[in-house]
Amino acid sequence: MDLTEESATAAVAASFAETPDPRLRELLEGLVGHLHAYVREHRVTVPEWERAIGFLTEVGQKCDDKRQEFILLSDVLGVSMLVETLNGQxxxxxxxxxxxxxxxxxxxxxxxxxxxxxxxxxxxxxxxxxxxxxxxxxxxxxxxxxxxxxxxxxxxxxxxxxxxxxxxxxxxxxxxxxxxxxxxxxxxxxxxxxxxxxxxxxxxxxxxxxxxxxxxxxxxxxxxxxxxxxxxxxxxxxxxxxxxxxxxxxxxxxxxxxxxxxxxxxxxxxxxxxxxxxxxxxxxxxxxx
Amino acid sequence: MDLTEESATAAVAASFAETPDPRLRELLEGLVGHLHAYVREHRVTVPEWERAIGFLTEVGQKCDDKRQEFILLSDVLGVSMLVETLNGQxxxxxxxxxxxxxxxxxxxxxxxxxxxxxxxxxxxxxxxxxxxxxxxxxxxxxxxxxxxxxxxxxxxxxxxxxxxxxxxxxxxxxxxxxxxxxxxxxxxxxxxxxxxxxxxxxxxxxxxxxxxxxxxxxxxxxxxxxxxxxxxxxxxxxxxxxxxxxxxxxxxxxxxxxxxxxxxxxxxxxxxxxxxxxxxxxxxxxxxx
Known part of the structure; x- marks a missing residue:
C-alpha cells in the first residue's frame, strides 16, 4: 500500500514473483524497471502519459491483416534493427x-x-x-x-x-x-x-x-x-x-x-x-x- | 549505416535532432535509450520481440469507445500509479x-x-x-x-x-x-x-x-x-x-x-x-x- 516514487518499482516487480516461466518473469521485471525509470527520469506528466496511451491505442487500431503499424513503430525507433543485430548470425x-x-x-x-x-x-x-x-x-x-x-x-x-x-x-x-x-x-x-x-x-x-x-x-x-x-x-x-x-x-x-x-x-x-x-x-x- | 549494438542508440537518438518541440525530443530520446537498453540487457530474441509486438497489437485492438485496454496495461504495470504519484499534489x-x-x-x-x-x-x-x-x-x-x-x-x-x-x-x-x-x-x-x-x-x-x-x-x-x-x-x-x-x-x-x-x-x-x-x-x- 502507499506506493511511492521510491517503492513503486520493487512493489510491481514483486507482483510477478509467482510467474511460472522464469524468462517471462525476467522480461516483465526488466520492462517494469525501464518503464518506471523512464517516467521518473523525465518526470512524465499525466497529460503526456495520456497522450502516449492515446498514441499506442491508435497504433494498435491502425493494424489489420494487411497493415502492421506496431512493427513500423518498432522499426522507426531502431528497436527492430537492434533486435535483429543482437540475434543475427x-x-x-x-x-x-x-x-x-x-x-x-x-x-x-x-x-x-x-x-x-x-x-x-x-x-x-x-x-x-x-x-x-x-x-x-x-x-x-x-x-x-x-x-x-x-x-x-x-x-x-x-x-x-x-x-x-x-x-x-x-x-x-x-x-x-x-x-x-x-x-x-x-x-x-x-x-x-x-x-x-x-x-x-x-x-x-x-x-x-x-x-x-x-x-x-x-x-x-x-x-x-x-x-x-x-x-x-x-x-x-x-x-x-x-x-x-x-x-x-x-x-x-x-x-x-x-x-x-x-x-x-x-x-x-x-x-x-x-x-x-x-x-x-x-x-x-x-x-x- | 551498419548499425551495431554499440552505435544503435546514438544513431536513432540523433534522428530526432530536428524535432521542433524540445520536450518531445527529450521524451523520444529517453524512450529510445530505455527501449534499446532493455533489449540489450535482456538479449531479447526475435520471437520474443514478435510476441511483444503481437501483444501490443492485441491491446490496441481490444480498445473501443467503452474499453481502454492500454490504460489497463499501464495500470497493472504500476506506471499509471507512478505517473499519478509524481504529479500529485x-x-x-x-x-x-x-x-x-x-x-x-x-x-x-x-x-x-x-x-x-x-x-x-x-x-x-x-x-x-x-x-x-x-x-x-x-x-x-x-x-x-x-x-x-x-x-x-x-x-x-x-x-x-x-x-x-x-x-x-x-x-x-x-x-x-x-x-x-x-x-x-x-x-x-x-x-x-x-x-x-x-x-x-x-x-x-x-x-x-x-x-x-x-x-x-x-x-x-x-x-x-x-x-x-x-x-x-x-x-x-x-x-x-x-x-x-x-x-x-x-x-x-x-x-x-x-x-x-x-x-x-x-x-x-x-x-x-x-x-x-x-x-x-x-x-x-x-x-x-
Missing part, C-alpha cells in the same frame, strides 16, 4: 529487419519465374547462391522473396492496382544451391505515413524513406533462418534509411546487362539489370561464439 | 489512478440525487467537503463521480443490464464546499480479464481484483484538478490492489448508520452506510515546493 550473411509487409504468404514459384505480375518496371534478374558457413552449397533451401514495385508500393498497399502476390515468391534452391528469378528493380519508397507513425515522423521532421531493396528469408535444413534484404546500390536514401536497416555487406550492384546471350539465357531483352549475391547461412547447432 | 488529498472506466461523460446531477439507477445494493450516502489548502471551503467545485455497482460492474461493461450513466454523476459543491449524494456501496471487482491484459495476469499468476472504491475528479476554480478514489475500508484486496492504487489516506470507513433522524435527513431507511471525507485541493499557482 555471427558469421555469414548479415540479417536486417523483417519490416511490416510480410503480412501475406508468398505464392510458391518455380526457378526462373517472375515475381512481377505487372510487366511495367525495369526488368531484372536476381541470381542467388545459398551456401553453408563452410561454403557447401545448400540445395532445397527455401527463399521467401517480397519487394515493392517500381513505384514503391507493395501489393497489399494497392489492392485495386496490384494482384495479391505481386512482388512475392516462395522459391527453392536447385542442386547447386543456386536460384534465379525475374522481377523488376524495386524503388525507394516512403513507409506508410497515413497512420500515427507517420504523424510521429512529421512531428520530429524525419523523412519516411527507405532505400530500394528486395526482402529475403532464407531457410535451409539444419541452418538458422536468415531474414535480410538486398539493397540496391546507389538508391536514394541508402545513407539515411528511415528504419536504420542498411548494412554495407547487403548493398548489391543491380548492374545493367547489355549482353544478348545473357539476356537470351533468362528470356529477356537487353538491356536488363542483374543482381548476384551469395547467401551464407550458419548451421543451427554450430557453436559460433 | 504535494499537500492535500492524495491522488490515484484514473483507471480505464472514465470513458463516458457523467450525467449532471443535483446534490442529494442518487447515482444508483438500479436500487438493488446497500444504500449509501457519500458526504464530501471540498476545501482549499488553507481550509477555505470551495463552493461551485465540480465533482465527477463514477463507480461500479454492488456486483462489481461499471455501466459500460453491462449495456444490457445497466443504463448508461448508472454509478456516474457530475455534481457541484454548495456554498460551504459541501456535497452529498446517494449511491450504493461499490463492490471489489476483477479488472476485465477477457483481453490480453487478463492473459498477462493469468500467465503471471496475479489476481485481477481491485478493492471497492468510488472514483472522484474534483476541480475547483484556481486549483489543480484532483483525480482520486475513496476506498471502502475493510474491502477484500485492500492490501493487494491489482493496479497498486491504494493509499492509506484514501481508505474511508463506509460506516453503518442506524440513526432514524440521520436517515430521514437523507430520505433513506435505516440501516444505511455513510462515507464522510474532506477533499483538500491545492491552489494552482501555489509554489508548493
Amino acid at each position: 555471427e558469421t555469414g550473411t548479415e540479417s536486417t529487419v523483417l519490416g511490416p509487409f510480410h503480412v501475406v504468404e508468398s505464392p510458391p514459384r518455380e526457378e526462373g519465374e517472375s515475381v512481377d505480375l505487372l510487366g511495367r518496371g525495369t526488368p531484372c534478374v536476381v541470381s542467388l547462391r545459398v551456401v553453408s558457413a563452410d561454403g557447401r552449397p545448400l540445395p532445397g533451401a527455401s527463399v521467401d522473396v517480397w519487394q515493392c514495385d517500381e513505384d514503391g508500393f507493395y501489393d497489399v498497399q494497392q489492392p485495386d492496382v496490384q494482384p495479391l502476390g505481386n512482388g512475392r515468391g516462395l522459391f527453392r534452391t536447385g542442386e547447386d544451391g543456386r536460384l534465379w528469378f525475374r522481377t523488376v528493380v524495386p524503388s525507394h519508397y516512403p513507409i506508410p505515413t497515413d497512420g500515427p507513425v507517420g504523424g510521429l515522423l512529421k512531428a520530429t521532421r524525419r523523412h519516411p524513406y527507405r532505400p530500394a531493396h528486395v526482402h529475403l528469408i532464407v531457410a535451409a535444413e539444419g541452418h538458422k533462418a536468415l531474414t535480410t534484404h538486398l539493397f540496391v546500390a546507389d538508391s536514394p536514401y541508402i545513407e539515411s534509411d528511415a528504419v536504420f536497416a542498411v548494412k554495407q555487406s547487403l548493398v548489391v550492384d543491380f548492374a545493367e546487362v547489355a549482353d544478348e546471350r545473357e539476356a537470351a539465357r533468362y528470356g529477356l531483352a537487353v538491356p536488363f539489370r542483374e543482381a548476384v549475391y551469395e547467401v551464407v547461412v550458419e548451421p543451427e547447432a554450430a557453436d559460433a561464439g | 504535494e499537500t492535500g488529498t492524495e491522488s490515484t489512478v484514473l483507471g480505464p472506466f472514465h470513458v463516458v461523460e457523467s450525467p449532471p446531477r443535483e446534490e442529494g440525487e442518487s447515482v444508483d439507477l438500479l436500487g438493488r445494493g446497500t444504500p449509501c450516502v457519500v458526504s464530501l467537503r471540498v476545501v482549499s489548502a488553507d481550509g477555505r471551503p470551495l463552493p461551485g467545485a465540480s465533482v465527477d463521480v463514477w463507480q461500479c455497482d454492488e456486483d462489481g460492474f461499471y455501466d459500460v461493461q453491462q449495456p444490457d443490464v445497466q443504463p448508461l450513466g448508472n454509478g456516474r454523476g457530475l455534481f457541484r459543491t454548495g456554498e460551504d464546499g459541501r456535497l452529498w449524494f446517494r449511491t450504493v456501496v461499490p463492490s471489489h471487482y476483477p479488472i476485465p480479464t477477457d483481453g490480453p491484459v487478463g492473459g498477462l495476469l493469468k500467465a503471471t499468476r496475479r489476481h485481477p481484483y481491485r478493492p471497492a472504491h468510488v472514483h472522484l475528479i474534483v476541480a475547483a476554480e484556481g486549483h489543480k484538478a484532483l483525480t482520486t478514489h475513496l476506498f471502502v475500508a475493510d474491502s477484500p484486496y485492500i492490501e493487494s490492489d491489482a493496479v497498486f492504487a491504494v493509499k492509506q489516506s484514501l481508505v474511508v470507513d463506509f460506516a453503518e448508520v442506524a440513526d432514524e433522524r440521520e436517515a430521514a435527513r437523507y430520505g433513506l431507511a435505516v440501516p444505511f452506510r455513510e462515507a464522510v471525507y474532506e477533499v483538500v485541493v491545492e491552489p494552482e499557482a501555489a509554489d508548493a515546493g
Whole structure:
C-alpha cells in the first residue's frame, strides 16, 4: 500500500514473483524497471502519459491483416534493427529487419519465374547462391522473396492496382544451391505515413524513406533462418534509411546487362539489370561464439 | 549505416535532432535509450520481440469507445500509479489512478440525487467537503463521480443490464464546499480479464481484483484538478490492489448508520452506510515546493 516514487518499482516487480516461466518473469521485471525509470527520469506528466496511451491505442487500431503499424513503430525507433543485430548470425550473411509487409504468404514459384505480375518496371534478374558457413552449397533451401514495385508500393498497399502476390515468391534452391528469378528493380519508397507513425515522423521532421531493396528469408535444413534484404546500390536514401536497416555487406550492384546471350539465357531483352549475391547461412547447432 | 549494438542508440537518438518541440525530443530520446537498453540487457530474441509486438497489437485492438485496454496495461504495470504519484499534489488529498472506466461523460446531477439507477445494493450516502489548502471551503467545485455497482460492474461493461450513466454523476459543491449524494456501496471487482491484459495476469499468476472504491475528479476554480478514489475500508484486496492504487489516506470507513433522524435527513431507511471525507485541493499557482 502507499506506493511511492521510491517503492513503486520493487512493489510491481514483486507482483510477478509467482510467474511460472522464469524468462517471462525476467522480461516483465526488466520492462517494469525501464518503464518506471523512464517516467521518473523525465518526470512524465499525466497529460503526456495520456497522450502516449492515446498514441499506442491508435497504433494498435491502425493494424489489420494487411497493415502492421506496431512493427513500423518498432522499426522507426531502431528497436527492430537492434533486435535483429543482437540475434543475427555471427558469421555469414548479415540479417536486417523483417519490416511490416510480410503480412501475406508468398505464392510458391518455380526457378526462373517472375515475381512481377505487372510487366511495367525495369526488368531484372536476381541470381542467388545459398551456401553453408563452410561454403557447401545448400540445395532445397527455401527463399521467401517480397519487394515493392517500381513505384514503391507493395501489393497489399494497392489492392485495386496490384494482384495479391505481386512482388512475392516462395522459391527453392536447385542442386547447386543456386536460384534465379525475374522481377523488376524495386524503388525507394516512403513507409506508410497515413497512420500515427507517420504523424510521429512529421512531428520530429524525419523523412519516411527507405532505400530500394528486395526482402529475403532464407531457410535451409539444419541452418538458422536468415531474414535480410538486398539493397540496391546507389538508391536514394541508402545513407539515411528511415528504419536504420542498411548494412554495407547487403548493398548489391543491380548492374545493367547489355549482353544478348545473357539476356537470351533468362528470356529477356537487353538491356536488363542483374543482381548476384551469395547467401551464407550458419548451421543451427554450430557453436559460433 | 551498419548499425551495431554499440552505435544503435546514438544513431536513432540523433534522428530526432530536428524535432521542433524540445520536450518531445527529450521524451523520444529517453524512450529510445530505455527501449534499446532493455533489449540489450535482456538479449531479447526475435520471437520474443514478435510476441511483444503481437501483444501490443492485441491491446490496441481490444480498445473501443467503452474499453481502454492500454490504460489497463499501464495500470497493472504500476506506471499509471507512478505517473499519478509524481504529479500529485504535494499537500492535500492524495491522488490515484484514473483507471480505464472514465470513458463516458457523467450525467449532471443535483446534490442529494442518487447515482444508483438500479436500487438493488446497500444504500449509501457519500458526504464530501471540498476545501482549499488553507481550509477555505470551495463552493461551485465540480465533482465527477463514477463507480461500479454492488456486483462489481461499471455501466459500460453491462449495456444490457445497466443504463448508461448508472454509478456516474457530475455534481457541484454548495456554498460551504459541501456535497452529498446517494449511491450504493461499490463492490471489489476483477479488472476485465477477457483481453490480453487478463492473459498477462493469468500467465503471471496475479489476481485481477481491485478493492471497492468510488472514483472522484474534483476541480475547483484556481486549483489543480484532483483525480482520486475513496476506498471502502475493510474491502477484500485492500492490501493487494491489482493496479497498486491504494493509499492509506484514501481508505474511508463506509460506516453503518442506524440513526432514524440521520436517515430521514437523507430520505433513506435505516440501516444505511455513510462515507464522510474532506477533499483538500491545492491552489494552482501555489509554489508548493
